[in-house]
Amino acid sequence: MLQVMFTQLNDNTIKKNERMDFVDAVKQSAILEQKYREDKKKVNGDFYLIEKESDGTALYTGTFIFGSHYAPNLYIHIKKKLEEIKMNKQQQRERIELIAKMEDGLPDIYKKEEVIENAHLLNLDVSRISKLKKWQRRSIYALTGLLGFAFVGTVFYMVMTIAQYDVAYNKERQTVAAQEKTLEIYEQGLLGNKNEMLDYFNENQKNLTDEEKKIYAGLLLEDKKFKEVVRLYNNDLGYIATMISNRGDINTLKEFHKDFPSKESSFDIFYTDKKYKELLALKDVDMTVKRSEMKTYALMKTGKLEEAKSELSNNNNDDLKGKLTEYEKLSKEIKELNEAIKIAKDSKKDKEVKALGKKKAEVEKKFNAL
Structure with missing residues (x-):
């Protein structure tokens, strides 16, 4: 589990130099960001990200400028900053792992990025x-x-x-x-x-x-x-x-x-x-996270379900998770229908073979559409 410690922040809502769970920190940051946007003020908050069971070594350090409109909460702030940095392959893997850890247990509402087209527009028509x-x-x-x-x-x-x-x-x-x-x-x-x-x-x-x-x-x-x-x-x-x-x-x-x-x-x-x-x-x-999602889908479409599940841990895409569950379910249904059709054919039950064939076609259509 991740934790956050703010070392510098001129606001009593979040206590300085005290560890707090990452999810709570994200929720508090969202509230403060909205508050300072409405007040049209900016307040710097220096922080660092650490593992709960660790010696305090920082996984990430940064400054969240509340009221700046850069990010709606701490999670989006860190994610955006990481994506702006050019990284080698090892650093890319570490970034994906860190984002996955941050998303663990974080409600979906805090994962959504916002688009403010003209937040910093200077006197333009x-x-x-x-x-x-x-x-x-x-x-x-x-x-x-x-x-x-x-x-x-x-x-x-x-x-x-x-x-x-x-x-x-x-x-x-x-x-x-x-x-x-x-x-x-x-x-x-x-x-x-x-x-x-x-x-x-x-x-x-x-x-x-x-x-x-x-x-x-x-x-x-x-x-x-x-x-x-x-x-x-x-x-x-x-x-x-x-x-x-x-x-x-x-x-x-x-x-x-x-x-x-x-x-x-x-x-x-x-x-x-x-x-x-x-x-x-x-x-x-x-x-990248996007390519990890592509790889997960490709593994699924080629029938490598266990590898797809493993790769999914690198991107935590809820839509892909649902597709993998559905893929596994439909695969099992098709296998069972194939066995039932074989038995019906051996028993020369033509009507049953036809009905099962129709059912199989419907399931395969859903399967191929995934």
Whole structure:
């Protein structure tokens, strides 16, 4: 069982430096997040995640900013932060295990992510925003918000220093001007003018944040500029394939795979094309929660039920759990019907054979639809 300890939090609702069960911490964090959203305030809460029966070694440390709209509760906060980190295969497995532990006993209501399209929108006329793709709007809103907070911080610092240091004033004024220009570029992007954004990203490739890289890559992928994306991510084909797959753009993934094949793109394409045996034959694929779900389903469809149940522990997908239960039930029914049909045939009971055959067809239809 997991526990949480808050070490810094200016709110008496949660006691500092005391262990609390993870589920209780998630519930309390959801209440506090809603409270500070309504009050339009932000409060930092430093915390760390530990095993109940342990020496206190942290599995995860972080800061939950209550009222920031980043996450509705502590579980979603940690999950989102983990998914933002680029990981190797071992770290991917550890991440899946940690998420599974967090979800153990956690009510489904706290597992649902929320989408707030314009939480950090800075003085934009939302009615003018063109119909950009969802991932574009969400990413640019987030970046605009972050730049806005940075802008406020810079102005505050500038006001504090101008009376003492003219040099500092001039330097900060230049920084503010640069941030204002960047904000203007993002605003234009929200309004549908992506050319200026592409130029900005291209000129500042070496200094882009991870989030900016994702937006830049997304824009390049829209134009099928695969070589530029590969260069942007230093030939990390598996990571790019995962990024495309997460956007649900299977056609772009197939086009990318033709010129830049990887095990990750093969895996996702095999799943889409229902080539489950080929998918399971692939080794050393970077596993995400989504791919773990794909693998669970592929194992089920190829009749490897016990392996599917084992893989299910890595993703805890309730829908897949239900399908596995139904698959096992229907498999048993089909086996029993086959035996009954054989007995009826041996006894030359034609009407019974026909009735059982009809029943078997109905069960097989449900079985194949899983």
